[in-house]
Amino acid sequence: MADIPISSQVANPLGELLPPLTQHEAAVESARCLMCYDAPCTHACPTHIDIPKFIKKISTNNLLGSARTILESNLLGATCARVCPVQELCEGACVLGSEHKPIAIGRLQRYAMDYAYNRTTPLFHPAKATGKSVAIVGAGPAGLSCAGELAKLGHAVTLFEKRELAGGLSTYGIIGLREPVDVALAEVSMLTKLGMKVETGKELGKNLDWSQLKAFGAVFLGVGLGMTNALGIPGEEHILDGLEYIEQSKIDTNKLKVGKNVLVIGAGNTAIDCATIAKRLGAEQVTMVYRRTENEMTAYPHEYDFIKREGVRFSFLTQPVRVNVTDNTVQSLACERMSLGSPDASGRPSPQRVPGSEFLLPADQVVKATGQEKPSLVTLLNLKTKKGFVQVNDNFETSLPGVYAGGDCVRATGAASTVMAVQDGKLAARAIHERLVAHG
Numbered sequence: 274m275a276d277i278p279i280s281s282q283v284a285n286p287l288g289e290l291l292p293p294l295t296q297h298e299a300a301v302e303s304a305r306c307l308m309c310y311d312a313p314c315t316h317a318c319p320t321h322i323d324i325p326k327f328i329k330k331i332s333t334n335n336l337l338g339s340a341r342t343i344l345e346s347n348l349l350g351a352t353c354a355r356v357c358p359v360q361e362l363c364e365g366a367c368v369l370g371s372e373h374k375p376i377a378i379g380r381l382q383r384y385a386m387d388y389a390y391n392r393t394t395p396l397f398h399p400a401k402a403t404g405k406s407v408a409i410v411g412a413g414p415a416g417l418s419c420a421g422e423l424a425k426l427g428h429a430v431t432l433f434e435k436r437e438l439a440g441g442l443s444t445y446g447i448i449g450l451r452e453p454v455d456v457a458l459a460e461v462s463m464l465t466k467l468g469m470k471v472e473t474g475k476e477l478g479k480n481l482d483w484s485q486l487k488a489f490g491a492v493f494l495g496v497g498l499g500m501t502n503a504l505g506i507p508g509e510e511h512i513l514d515g516l517e518y519i520e521q522s523k524i525d526t527n528k529l530k531v532g533k534n535v536l537v538i539g540a541g542n543t544a545i546d547c548a549t550i551a552k553r554l555g556a557e558q559v560t561m562v563y564r565r566t567e568n569e570m571t572a573y574p575h576e577y578d579f580i581k582r583e584g585v586r587f588s589f590l591t592q593p594v595r596v597n598v599t600d601n602t603v604q605s606l607a608c609e610r611m612s613l614g615s616p617d618a619s620g621r622p623s624p625q626r627v628p629g630s631e632f633l634l635p636a637d638q639v640v641k642a643t644g645q646e647k648p649s650l651v652t653l654l655n656l657k658t659k660k661g662f663v664q665v666n667d668n669f670e671t672s673l674p675g676v677y678a679g680g681d682c683v684r685a686t687g688a689a690s691t692v693m694a695v696q697d698g699k700l701a702a703r704a705i706h707e708r709l710v711a712h713g
């Protein structure tokens with residue numbers, strides 16, 4: 274991301290940031306790979322794609338073979354090529370990185386995947402039908418990965434998705450600069466060619482009853498998390514939800530009204546995406562408001578560098594306490610100054626209010642991006658939880674026998690990412706397959 278000057282952006286300010294590699298660039302880049310034995314990049318990839326192998330195939334112009342190598346480990350290779358924090362994963366482990374530039378693994382992966390998606394040649398054929406059926410709830414990366422792997426093995430898979438479109442946060446939540454909607458939907462379409470049934474507009478707990486899933490041999494829950502956490506401050510109803518803000522910028526662009534002076538509460542990757550949208554869609558001033566300092570931000574360092582280059586400002590050690598509104602129009606956010614105390618449960622210094630320090634940040638729009646609510650289905654299904662997330666064992670099985678879960682809804686520790694959700698879905702599919710085979 275850091276290689277592309279902001280001034281080179283094309284007409285759509287939220288269009289895909291990185292251009293595709295040309296054939297020449299892909300040839301040159303793939304030729305740089307040292308084809309390491311026991312390659313560190315493959316270990317660093319959570320789905321363990323055989324990276325030297327797929328790059329070698331690009332260098333010999335076997336692009337369908339390269340895509341097949343990627344998909345054998347990761348059925349969402351096109352999404353991951355775009356959204357993976359590669360600096361922290363595969364490219365961060367590239368041995369060339371210490372003295373030269375690491376191989377552009379993500380962009381080479383995208384090159385092979387884009388080639389495959391522009392062809393009709395099927396890359397996989399499902400195995401002979403097993404007569405076993407599996408219900409997958411939630412068509413985000415975890416559910417899609419699990420569904421695809423099971424369909425490849427010949428099981429009859431039905432995906433139930435509450436939204437109108439499948440793809441989860443890849444479709445609705447990841448900023449168009451990284452992944453446009455059409456890429457997410459093309460991937461869904463490729464996966465459905467493996468023979469699964471997708472029922473959108475079906476929400477477990479609303480218009481889909483748990484009893485309807487009992488006929489399936491196993492169930493996988495890939496339901497992700499909820500909406501943005503509440504702040505619990507007066508006037509919160511005038512604060513926009515960051516996830517809806519991003520969704521509108523991707524899907525419902527006519528609905529999105531960006532303010533002139535925008536405050537974004539939070540300092541994670543979602544907050545950075547909201548600030549980027551506001552800035553690129555015309556806000557004169559965008560300020561991120563965070564109760565700790567830049568040292569405790571949860572955003573990736575490369576994302577923080579990016580947003581600084583976009584011209585976004587920061588108000589650190591700042592805790593919102595009230596939204597001031599006149600005639601239904603936001604005027605300002607009242608805040609208090611904070612200082613840092615001893616570490617809290619997250620291990621980071623706890624923010625402490627500085628008494629009598631209230632001040633106003635003028636704004637005509639406030640957006641919150643303060644983390645997502647824990648999965649709500651746990652109560653309905655009476656599932657055991659860990660820190661509010663679905664508890665699973667090493668096989669991704671929940672406390673209900675035959676009910677598996679993966680992706681963000683089980684991610685009780687550490688940061689969540691698409692590639693981790695894909696790996697969960699893949700491993701859960703293997704465990705489900707074992708169970709179905711073992712049960713004859």
Ligand SMILES: Cc1cc2nc3c(=O)[nH]c(=O)nc-3n(C[C@H](O)[C@H](O)[C@H](O)COP(=O)(O)OP(=O)(O)OC[C@H]3O[C@@H](n4cnc5c(N)ncnc54)[C@H](O)[C@@H]3O)c2cc1C
Binds near residue numbers: 358412447679680691
């Ligand atoms: C704003 C934002 C930006 C992000 N950017 C990145 C990034 O750049 N790179 C990266 O690697 N990760 C990123 N992530 C994280 C990544 O998107 C998630 O880790 C990943 O999508 C998790 O996949 P999942 O399948 O577990 O959940 P989700 O993608 O949330 O999918 C869950 C699906 O389940 C459906 N569902 C929920 N409840 C029900 C129900 N009761 N019945 C039926 N269907 C239901 C939902 O509608 C949804 O389609 C980002 C996250 C956010 C919020």
Ligand code: SF4
Binds near residue numbers: 347353364378
């Ligand atoms: S899936 Fe992500 S981490 Fe793995 S090789 Fe591809 S870009 Fe790197």
